[in-house]
Amino acid sequence: MKPAKFDYVRAESIDQIVDALDKGDGEAIVLAGGQTLMPMLAMRLARPATVIDINNVTDLSGIGIVGDELVIMACTRQAEALASPLVREHAPLLAEAIALVGHQQTRNRGTVGGSLSHADPASEIPLAALALDASVSLRSVAGTRRVQLADYFLGPMMTARADNEVLVSVHFPIMSGGAGSAFHEVSERRGDFAVVAAAAIIEVDGAGICTAAALAIGGADATPRRIAALEDKLQGAKLDGALIRSVLPEIALAVAPGDDQHAGAAYRLRVATNLAERALLEAFDGARA
C-alpha cells in the first residue's frame, strides 16, 4: 500500500490548477480532501503521473448566495457545508444528505466537489444535488462551462468533466421556503456508502395540489437517477399517501440495478421503492403552502 511515483504540484490558484491539468495531458489528477484518492493511490488503483493538490486554493472554498443560487465552492469541506446556516436554509436536503456522509472525521477532510467528481452511484451528495437540480461549473484553460447534473453523471465514477477541467463550484437553485424534502438511505453501518438511497422534494399549493416534485434514487443504477415519470404523475395531482404509493411502480421502470456481494438487484429495487415511499411521504409532510 505504497503509491507509485508521481509528481506533486501544490496549486495556489485556480489558474495554476488548470495550467497543471493542461500540462498533465490526461495524466494529472486533482487532490482535494483525499478521502477516495489517497486509498486509490496507496492501492495503486490510481497511478497518475501528477497529483495537483488544491487544498491551498482559498478561492475554491466557501459558501454563498449568488443571485437565486446557493453556491458551494468545490473544495469546501463537507463538515463546513453541514454546519452552514445558508445550506440549512436554502438546501436543507443537502444538509440532511451530508450528515450521512462518512463520519465527522472524514467530513472534516472530504469536500463537496470531491464527492461530485468521484461520482459513486451510491454516494449521498450527488444524489441530493441531482434532486435539487444543481449544476456544476467546470473550468479549463479554455474557459468555464456550466453543466446540469442530469448531464454530468455518465456512469459509475464517470462524469462529463474533461481531463483538463477542474470542478470549481456547485450551484443549487434556492429551494422554495414551502418545499418539503427528505433523504432516506440504508447502509450496513452508519457512515457507510448507501446501499440504496432516495431523495425527495415536494411542493404543494393551498389546495394541496403538487406544484413541484423531485425524486432521485441512488445505488440502483450506474448513476443516481431522477424518476421523471413519477415526478410527472405527482405534479398537478392532489397529493395524499395513497396517491404517492400508487406512483411508486414508476421507479422499477426507470432504474436498472446491479448485483454485488452486499445486495442483489431485487433487493435494491424493493428497497429503493420502500425508501422512496418514506422520502416522498416525509417530504409531503414537510411541504406547506
Added chain:
Amino acid sequence: MTSDPGRNLHYVAKKRRVREDKRFVTGNGKYVQDIVLPDTRHAAVLPSPYPRARILSIDTAAAEALDGVHMVLTGAQLAADCNPIRLGLKLPGIKWYPLAVDMTRYAGEWVAIVVADDAYIAEDALDLIEVDYEPLDAVVDPEVAFAETERFVHPDHGSNVLYHGNFVWGGVDEDFAAADERLDLRVRWGRSATVPIETFGVLAQWNEGTEILDIWASIQMPNFVELMASTLGYPLNSIRLHQDVDVGGSYGVKRGIKQSVLAAYLSRKLRRPVRLIEDRLWNMAGGDAHGPDRIFDTQVAFNKDGVIRSLKIRALDDAGAYPGRAPFQLAKPISALVGPYRINSVQYEAISVATNKTGQVPVRGFGQAPTNYMIEMVVDAVARHLGLDRLEIRRRNLIEAHEFPYKIPPGSEYDSGDYQTVLQKCLDLARYKDLLQRRDRARAEGRLAGIGIVTNLEPGGGNNIFEYLMDPTAEITTFMEGCEVRVDSQGNITGIMGTTTSGQGHETMFATILGEELEFDPDDIRIVHGDSLSSLPTRSPIASRMAIMLGSAAAGAAGRIKDRAMAIAAFNLDLPVAQLEYSAGTVSDRNDPSRKLTWAEICFIAYRAYHKLPEGMEPGFQAQFVFQVPGGGKLPDENNRVGIYPCFSFQAHIPYVEIDPGTGRVTVVDYAIAHDCGTVINPDIVRGMVIGGLAHGIGAALYEKFAYDDEGQFLSATFADYLMPSVHEIPDVKDVEHCTPSPLTSHGQKGSGEGGYLGAPAAIASAVNDALSPLGVTVHELPMRMHKLEALINEANTK
C-alpha cells in the same frame, strides 16, 4: 490450590488502574514498527491473482535490475533451502511453504517477495515481476470439496479431506430411541475472524557472529519458535524471539510463521535486518486472517417436557488451502460440546476440508463460537417445536449448581458454576418483564422486534490433549506456563513472563497476583517479558488461559519467595518456620512480634551475607514456577473420554433488536450480559474483555464475512467489503458479574478473554429469530446481512 476464600483480598478483585494503559495512552507502546535497526531492508510480497493456477514461470530479472532492489525470492528457490512449515496434523501430501511452489492455491497467496531499500521501491519492483500462470478451476464449495474425487487442492494428498472422524460418547442410539421427539437443524457459521488494528509485522536479524536469529514480531502463537526452527533447519537455541514487543490486537490470528520464515531467510541471505510489515490487502487475502467457516447438521433428541437427551452433530469445516492448525478448531469444542446443558450423550462427526481459499487460522475460542452458536440454535429450535418458552427450556436443561464438578459425556469436567443464578441476574439486569412489554409494544406498532436469550460456556485454561483425539501419535499432555519472580538487593520485586501480550492486560494481572501474595503494592512491582532464550516455558496467551495459568504460576512463584524469606528468618531468629508470620515482607515471631527480620534485612542476607543463609540455600532471591494445566496430564480413555479444558466460565446474554422490514437492517438496541468467570482479578480488564467480545460477536452475527465468488475470487480484501461494526453499531451494554470461584486456580479465577464473543453471535441470532417469529421464518446462517433478512421478510409478507 485456591487460597483461603475467606481471606481478605487487598488487590485482587479491586478496581485498580490497568498498568498498560499508561504506555498506550501516552504513546509509549513499542510495536514492531517502532523497532528500528540500522541498514534495515524492506520486503513486499506479490500475491497471486488466481485462486488455483499452475505457475509456469516467474521472470524476476527486471525487478532485480531496479535500482534499490536487493533480492527477489520465489517459492522454488525458497523450497530448495527450507523445510515445509509443520502442520498440526501429519499430512505428508501437503507441503506448505511461505511462498507458492509450482501452484497457487488461493487468490492472494504469496508468489514472490522483494527486498529493497524501502517499501516504495519494493512495491515498484513487484510490478516488474512477470509470472506466467495457467489458471485452473478452483475448489470453492466445501461440500463439493468433500465429495470431490478428481480436483484436489493438494494433488499429492489425493483428497480434499484433511480430517474426518466420528466420536460417540454415551448411549446416543439408546437415547434417541427413548426420546419422545427429534428434529434436524442445519446452521452455518460464516467465514469471519478477529481483525487486529495492527496487521502482522516482523523484523528479523541474523547475526553471523553469535549465530543467533533475532526476531521482533507482532506475534501471539505457541510453538512459534519451534516452527521457525523446524522450517529453517536451525537449532532451537539459534532463534531469539523478543517478547517485549507490543502486539496490536490478535485474539488468535497473529501466527506469522510464514512471514517470519521469509524475513529470517532473507536476513541471513542479505546479512541485513529485514522487515516485512503486511499491508491490509496482503493481510486480508494472504495473511493470517480467516477463521472457521462451518456447516453444522445436527439432530437432537428430546422429550415433550423439553428435556434434551442427545445430540448427533456433523460439522463440516472449510479450512482453506493450507490447514495449519485449522482442523483442531473442530476438536477443541469437544471440551464443551453439550454447552451448559445436562445432555446425556453426544455423537460428533467432524470433517475438515481443503478448498482454494485463504488458510484458516485460530480465532478467539478456537472453534467454540461456531459450536456455541449451533447449540443455542438447536435449543431454540426445540423450544419452538414444543411451543415452549426459550427461557423455560434453558431452565429445564441447565446443569444445577449442586451438580458440580460435572462430567459431560466427552469427558470434560466442568469445575464450578451456578448457571440458574447467573441467568436470573441477567433477566433482572435486562428488566426482562419490561423488555417483553417493550417488544410487544413495538410489534403492535408494526415493527419487527425481538429478544435473544442465550446461555453459554467459555472453556479456559488450554490443554492440547484434543490433538490426541485427532492424532493418537500426538501424546501432548501438558500445556504449561512458567514465570520467574526476582527480588533485587533493594527489595524491589520483578516478575518475568515468557510471552508477548496483545492487549489483555497480562502485566496488570501478573503484578496484581504477586502484590496480593507478597503483600506489596502491585504498582511498585515491575513486569518484564523475557525473550524466548531467557524465559521459562510458555504456551502463549491462547485459550483464555493467562489468568488461570500465568496467574497460578505467579502465585506459585510468590509462594516460593515467601518460603525463602521464612527460611532465612527462621535460621537467623533461630525459630521454627511454623512459629513465624509473614506480613508485607517482614517475618516475625507469632509469639513476640518484636523478634523479626525486615524485608530489607532478608534481601541483604540473600545477596550479601552468605554466612547468614541456611545451609545449602543458594544466594540471591528468586523463584521459578511452571504451572501444569489443572486436571491435565492424562491421555483419553478407551472411549475417547478426556478432560480437555480445566475451567468453565459461564454467561447469559439478553439482547434486544429491531429490524427495519423495509430494508432488513438490524439495530441492536439493548444488550444485557451476566458473566461468571470466577474471581475477577481486575474488574476493568474483565469488563473490557466482555464488552469487546460482545462487539466482536455482533460483527460475526450481522456484518463480517470473508466472501468468495463461485470461481474462488476473494471479495473482501478491504474494509469497504469486510464490514466490522463501529461504535455506532454497538449498544450501551449493561453487564453484571457473578463469582463462582474455580477450585482449580490460585484465586478461583477462570478465563475471560473469549466469553463475550462465544455467546453474542448466538444471542443476536436468537433475537433476530424472535423478531422474525411473527412472520413464521427463521435464519440460521451468519452473518445475517440485511439483504438476506429483507428477502426473507419480503417473501413471508408476499406469501
